[in-house]
Amino acid sequence: MMRADRDQQQLEMTFIESWGRMGSVWGISRTMAEVHALLYITGDPLCTDDVMERLEISRGNASMSLRALLDWGIISRAHKRGDRKEYFVAEQDVWAIFRAIVRERKKREVDPLLGALHDIRDEIGSAASEKDDALAERLDAMIVFLDLIATLSERFAGPSGEGLELAATLLGTGARRESTEE
Amino acid sequence: MMRADRDQQQLEMTFIESWGRMGSVWGISRTMAEVHALLYITGDPLCTDDVMERLEISRGNASMSLRALLDWGIISRAHKRGDRKEYFVAEQDVWAIFRAIVRERKKREVDPLLGALHDIRDEIGSAASEKDDALAERLDAMIVFLDLIATLSERFAGPSGEGLELAATLLGTGARRESTEE
DNA sequence: TTCATGTTTCAATATATTCTGAAACAGATG
DNA sequence: CATCTGTTTCAGAATATATTGAAACATGAA
Numbered sequence: 414m415m416r417a418d419r420d421q422q423q424l425e426m427t428f429i430e431s432w433g434r435m436g437s438v439w440g441i442s443r444t445m446a447e448v449h450a451l452l453y454i455t456g457d458p459l460c461t462d463d464v465m466e467r468l469e470i471s472r473g474n475a476s477m478s479l480r481a482l483l484d485w486g487i488i489s490r491a492h493k494r495g496d497r498k499e500y501f502v503a504e505q506d507v508w509a510i511f512r513a514i515v516r517e518r519k520k521r522e523v524d525p526l527l528g529a530l531h532d533i534r535d536e537i538g539s540a541a542s543e544k545d546d547a548l549a550e551r552l553d554a555m556i557v558f559l560d561l562i563a564t565l566s567e568r569f570a571g572p573s574g575e576g577l578e579l580a581a582t583l584l585g586t587g588a589r590r591e592s593t594e595e
Numbered sequence: 596m597m598r599a600d601r602d603q604q605q606l607e608m609t610f611i612e613s614w615g616r617m618g619s620v621w622g623i624s625r626t627m628a629e630v631h632a633l634l635y636i637t638g639d640p641l642c643t644d645d646v647m648e649r650l651e652i653s654r655g656n657a658s659m660s661l662r663a664l665l666d667w668g669i670i671s672r673a674h675k676r677g678d679r680k681e682y683f684v685a686e687q688d689v690w691a692i693f694r695a696i697v698r699e700r701k702k703r704e705v706d707p708l709l710g711a712l713h714d715i716r717d718e719i720g721s722a723a724s725e726k727d728d729a730l731a732e733r734l735d736a737m738i739v740f741l742d743l744i745a746t747l748s749e750r751f752a753g754p755s756g757e758g759l760e761l762a763a764t765l766l767g768t769g770a771r772r773e774s775t776e777e
Numbered sequence: 778t779t780c781a782t783g784t785t786t787c788a789a790t791a792t793a794t795t796c797t798g799a800a801a802c803a804g805a806t807g
Numbered sequence: 808c809a810t811c812t813g814t815t816t817c818a819g820a821a822t823a824t825a826t827t828g829a830a831a832c833a834t835g836a837a
Contacts, residue, residue: 421727424715428734431711438704440619442795454733461814471797476815497805497812505733507740522620529613533606545603551636551687552610558689580743624825643784653827658785679782679835 428454429468439514440522441481444470448478449487449503453510458491458500486513508577516570523563530556607636611650621696622704623663626652630660631669631685635692640673640682668695698752705745712738 429450436446447468452459459467464475479501482488487510491500504510534556537549568575611632618628629650634641641649646657661683664670669692673682686692716738719731750757 420718421730424718425730427711427715431708431715435704435708437622438700444795453737454730456729456733472814473798473816474796477796480815499814505736507736511740511744518620522617526613526617529609533609533613536602536606547638548603548607548636551638554687554689555635558693562693580747626825654784655786655828656826659826662785681783 425451425454440518441485442478444468444474445478445481448475449482452482452488452501452503453505456503456505458493458502460498460500462498464501485517512570515566519563519566519570523559523566527556527559527563530559607633610636622700623667624660626650626656627660627663630657631664634664634670634683634685635687638685638687640675640684642680642682644680646683667699694752697748701745701748701752705741705748709738709741709745712741 429447432450432453433443433447436443439446448464451464451467461472461475461479464470464479465472468475470478479488482501483490486504488501488503491502492498493500504513530552534549534552537545537552611629614632614635615625615629618625621628630646633646633649643654643657643661646652646661647654650657652660661670664683665672668686670683670685673684674680675682686695712734716731716734719727719734
């Protein structure tokens with residue numbers, strides 16, 4: 414039994430490390446990803462000290478990471494009766510986690526880029542020279558594409574369970590073509 | 596005319612900077628993104644020296660960035676008759692660019708994580724204790740989800756123009772729900 | 778082979794990001 | 808109010824990442 418427990422902790426740690434390495438994919442630091450992984454895989458409410466201990470990180474780091482995860486909306490606060498400490502629990506629905514990530518990244522990265530691109534496009538519009546035509550065309554292609562991505566991710570990240578439905582649709586559409594696969 | 600040219604270069608540079616800042620989104624360095632932006636927005640074949648000059652970066656950096664972009668498959672080599680220098684041109688189809696990025700990120704980030712997760716899952720399977728059940732469940736939820744993502748991105752990144760078609764489908768599906776929007 | 782032209786590599790350096798730890802803060806309780 | 812418990816902040820340190828620049832490496836021409 415002690416044995417099994419230790420094994421489990423080890424396995425959890427492997428998961429945490431793998432997930433941490435993925436942090437870059439969704440644009441957060443390794444530690445922040447690890448804190449999330451710990452909360453997710455553990456399932457229990459953990460306090461700052463638990464996180465510090467399990468991950469061997471400083472109080473400051475743990476505090477910052479937890480707050481950032483709260484901002485992203487993928488963990489939430491919890492309290493134990495008769496205990497003043499704050500505990501944290503991770504959202505357990507992977508789709509909800511995914512939607513939160515998509516929403517956040519769109520807000521932080523796609524939207525600002527689209528804004529900048531639109532600004533440039535407007536400037537060109539006024540100063541129409543010959544060469545500008547080709548530039549404008551390429552810019553437009555990019556803008557149209559990013560607008561599409563933004564719209565798609567908005568739908569994916571929408572509040573309802575649409576993401577799942579849409580994924581199913583996508584998969585269904587793809588299935589019809591499976592015979593033509595390479 | 597001189598005037599218009601200078602304006603255009605400035606606008607191009609603004610585009611390049613915006614795009615460079617986005618580098619993190621698709622997991623490459625700022626400079627590499629800028630090199631790509633330069634080639635994309637310029638449209639012409641450029642050689643290493645052109646890139647160095649326009650972006651004010653070292654030869655080594657330019658060389659590494661260009662090679663990496665070649666690896667990603669979003670720029671290609673070009674040659675001018677009677678000129679030994681290598682020139683580079685960017686893929687102009689934004690969908691092709693997007694597909695290349697999705698393909699590459701899946702390969703580098705999602706696949707390894709899925710591999711690690713499957714390994715952990717296998718280990719748990721053999722050492723079934725009570726507590727492990729909950730762990731296994733959470734792990735499975737994550738694996739199922741990532742498998743779905745991997746499948747979806749494979750379809751998106753497929754060689755044909757499927758990505759565009761699928762996006763249209765998705766958009767269509769969404770349109771039917773537009774009335775229920777928040 | 779030697780020279781001329783162009784490309785790649787990589788150790789040293791510069792830059793950016795993340796983390797620590799102790800101090801400041803908040804707010805409950807006696 | 809003083810004290811106790813717990814949280815947040817932030818300057819400096821540690822770490823990781825990106826960049827330079829010069830030397831090594833190719834390759835073709837004479």
